[in-house]
Amino acid sequence: MAEVALTGISKSFGDEVVLDDVTMTIPDGAFVVLLGPTGAGKTTTLRMVSGLDKPDTGTITIGGRDVASYTPAQRDVAMVFQQYSLYPHLTVRQNLEFPLKSPILQTPQAEINQKVSAVAEVLQISHKLDNKATALSGGEMQRVSIGRALVRQPSVYLMDEPLSSLDAKLRSDLRIELKSIQADSGATMLYVTHDQTEAMTMATHVGVLDNGKLVQFGSPREIYEDPISIYAASRLGQPRINVLPSDVFGGAPNKATHIGLRPEQIKQGEGEDSFVQRVEHLGDQTRLHLSFKSHDLITVTDAHTDLKEGDIIQIRPDKPFFFDASGARIS
Amino acid sequence: MSFSVTEPSKGTKWLAGALVIGYACITLVPLLWIIATGFKSPTDSIAYPPVVVFEPTLEGYVNLFTERTRATPDMLEAAGEPQTWYDEIVRERGTVISGPSRYGERFLNSVIIGFGSTFLCMVLGTMAAYAFSRFKVPLKDDLLFFILSTRMMPPIAVAIPIFLMFRNLGLNDTHLGMILLYTAVNLSLSVWLLKGFIDEIPIEYEEAALIDGYTRFQAFYKVVLPQAATGIASTAIFCLIFAWNEYAFAVLLTSGTAQTAPPFIPTIIGTSGKDWPAVAAGATIFLVPVMVFTILLRKHLLRGITFGAVRK
Numbered sequence A: 001m002a003e004v005a006l007t008g009i010s011k012s013f014g015d016e017v018v019l020d021d022v023t024m025t026i027p028d029g030a031f032v033v034l035l036g037p038t039g040a041g042k043t044t045t046l047r048m049v050s051g052l053d054k055p056d057t058g059t060i061t062i063g064g065r066d067v068a069s070y071t072p073a074q075r076d077v078a079m080v081f082q083q084y085s086l087y088p089h090l091t092v093r094q095n096l097e098f099p100l101k102s103p104i105l106q107t108p109q110a111e112i113n114q115k116v117s118a119v120a121e122v123l124q125i126s127h128k129l130d131n132k133a134t135a136l137s138g139g140e141m142q143r144v145s146i147g148r149a150l151v152r153q154p155s156v157y158l159m160d161e162p163l164s165s166l167d168a169k170l171r172s173d174l175r176i177e178l179k180s181i182q183a184d185s186g187a188t189m190l191y192v193t194h195d196q197t198e199a200m201t202m203a204t205h206v207g208v209l210d211n212g213k214l215v216q217f218g219s220p221r222e223i224y225e226d227p228i229s230i231y232a233a234s235r236l237g238q239p240r241i242n243v244l245p246s247d248v249f250g251g252a253p254n255k256a257t258h259i260g261l262r263p264e265q266i267k268q269g270e271g272e273d274s275f276v277q278r279v280e281h282l283g284d285q286t287r288l289h290l291s292f293k294s295h296d297l298i299t300v301t302d303a304h305t306d307l308k309e310g311d312i313i314q315i316r317p318d319k320p321f322f323f324d325a326s327g328a329r330i331s
Numbered sequence B: 001m002s003f004s005v006t007e008p009s010k011g012t013k014w015l016a017g018a019l020v021i022g023y024a025c026i027t028l029v030p031l032l033w034i035i036a037t038g039f040k041s042p043t044d045s046i047a048y049p050p051v052v053v054f055e056p057t058l059e060g061y062v063n064l065f066t067e068r069t070r071a072t073p074d075m076l077e078a079a080g081e082p083q084t085w086y087d088e089i090v091r092e093r094g095t096v097i098s099g100p101s102r103y104g105e106r107f108l109n110s111v112i113i114g115f116g117s118t119f120l121c122m123v124l125g126t127m128a129a130y131a132f133s134r135f136k137v138p139l140k141d142d143l144l145f146f147i148l149s150t151r152m153m154p155p156i157a158v159a160i161p162i163f164l165m166f167r168n169l170g171l172n173d174t175h176l177g178m179i180l181l182y183t184a185v186n187l188s189l190s191v192w193l194l195k196g197f198i199d200e201i202p203i204e205y206e207e208a209a210l211i212d213g214y215t216r217f218q219a220f221y222k223v224v225l226p227q228a229a230t231g232i233a234s235t236a237i238f239c240l241i242f243a244w245n246e247y248a249f250a251v252l253l254t255s256g257t258a259q260t261a262p263p264f265i266p267t268i269i270g271t272s273g274k275d276w277p278a279v280a281a282g283a284t285i286f287l288v289p290v291m292v293f294t295i296l297l298r299k300h301l302l303r304g305i306t307f308g309a310v311r312k
Helices: A042-050 A092-097 A109-122 A138-150 A168-185 A196-202 A220-225 A230-235 B010-037 B059-065 B073-079 B085-092 B103-134 B140-149 B155-169 B175-200 B204-211 B216-245 B248-253 B261-269 B276-302
Strands: A004-013 A016-026 A031-035 A057-062 A077-080 A156-160 A188-192 A205-210 A213-218 A242-245 A258-261 A266-281 A286-292 A295-301 A312-317 A321-323 B066-070 B095-100
Touching: A004 A042, A016 A042, A016 A057, A016 A205, A031 A042, A031 A168, A031 A196, A042 A057, A042 A077, A042 A156, A042 A188, A077 A138, A077 B204, A092 A109, A092 A138, A109 A138, A138 A156, A138 A168, A168 A196, A196 A220, A205 A220, A205 A230, A213 A220, A213 A230, A230 A258, A242 A295, A266 A295, A286 A312, B010 B276, B059 B066, B059 B085, B059 B103, B059 B276, B066 B085, B073 B095, B085 B095, B103 B140, B103 B175, B103 B216, B103 B261, B103 B276, B140 B175, B155 B175, B155 B248, B175 B216, B175 B248, B204 B216, B216 B276, B248 B261, B261 B276
Parallel strands: A016 A213, A031 A188, A031 A205, A077 A156, A156 A188
Antiparallel strands: A004 A016, A004 A057, A205 A213, A242 A258, A258 A321, A266 A286, A266 A312, A286 A295, B066 B095
């Protein structure tokens, strides 16, 4: 329930620049997913907003107020830590009650009980409430850690890979739950993940971080369909975008050194020959590993295809992306 | 040739058990001897060869807690029949009880000074260790080394300056003076030990508490302290044992009001220098508090292994 704005945020630890002049505005109620490999600055961005770390330069506002002098408690943010950080001397129930009992909230016990059991229900941990926090599996710890954030109604949720340790079924259940909780409460969400299904399905905005720089910020569709660089294009899409030298197909504009082809940008059945190296039947789709003029590429084809290893299939690019030598997109 | 971990055989276990019990018995002999001596008569206590089987008496304990005067037969006659069992014991030696001894007071002084300095040491030590562990303290390494350096010579080496300082400050023979002194001596040990324990507690827990709406001090109190309980308990035992057993400073700086038990116990032996049972009784009772304290805190020493709730 607050707009979060980062303006010119930079942070270094020693000689290592972790965030470099990051500016982004997260609209009130938005669900922002930060993408980028390890070390890109995703977690540091969350810690800046939470107040656990202070930026070297730049300002952060939450709901229009500059929070530079605010403690984490005063910022009214809830955070799910990547390492769970459950209080080991407390039970699951006490862990979930902990934020509600803080001197800031001082929730009455009846309300605490009701909120804790509601959250435990959603996260499917009701039967573990009286366990010690240390006597849980990794997935259970992670759910308690999410629960500790969800029992509150903060203005901003910060979540650092909150679903990473869960099995596939639970992950897809909780993806929907988290999205609807966030949508219902209207809280602003800043979410770090490696999982692009999460990014594509939950995000209203995606921020792509590269070595501490925010290289692109927009809706998931925008990032997917209109990436500004090879780097941004590789963040989304399964299988990943194929990047080949631009001259293998011809028709490339001047200055283009690479061509980028998502599976749907590869037209099958016309064009030049390629060899099928491997066929992966995934059920709803089939992946083809092709060899084209000694370059490997991966595309998707009909689920019931008869193609098999050693076959020849014609392919040609269809509205591909072109990139220059620095990796930037040429439109 | 290959090795594998197997359950030890019954014979091995039995042998190991026997060895441990045997070793325990040997180390316990002096302790048992002191306890036994407390129940011997003065004659038995200095008998040679030493007696192992003897007729137990509470004379040592009665002598420990009482002051007695030698009485002539006339006086004994005049005093009438002994009123209590302890009157009876002292009458047999031709003496009467003239009042309580000062062992009780001295013992109480030891309790006040020992536990007082341990408590103060834990409060200051935990907070200092937390600060050294978590904050950017200017000259941190130098300060830590300075704190450690106070332990590099035997404390008694500074006895004379301390004696003069105490005299000027009016701290000679006061509880406060002894508490401060033992705290100062123990503080370096407790800061270093506790810093090690607190370093082991991941900072993520406090960060979670800060986000959950707590202040830094509340996070320390509610999250760090419970997890440092193991370290605090074992450090407290070390501090108490030092303060409890300390003899040299106690002899030098206390004489009456604040005298602790260690300098007092040798004086019990009496003018005749034969009252070993009373000395042994004093030593036996003196052992109890530290033993109880250690046993009470033992569960904390074994508990509180907190690995696992933070993903490494």
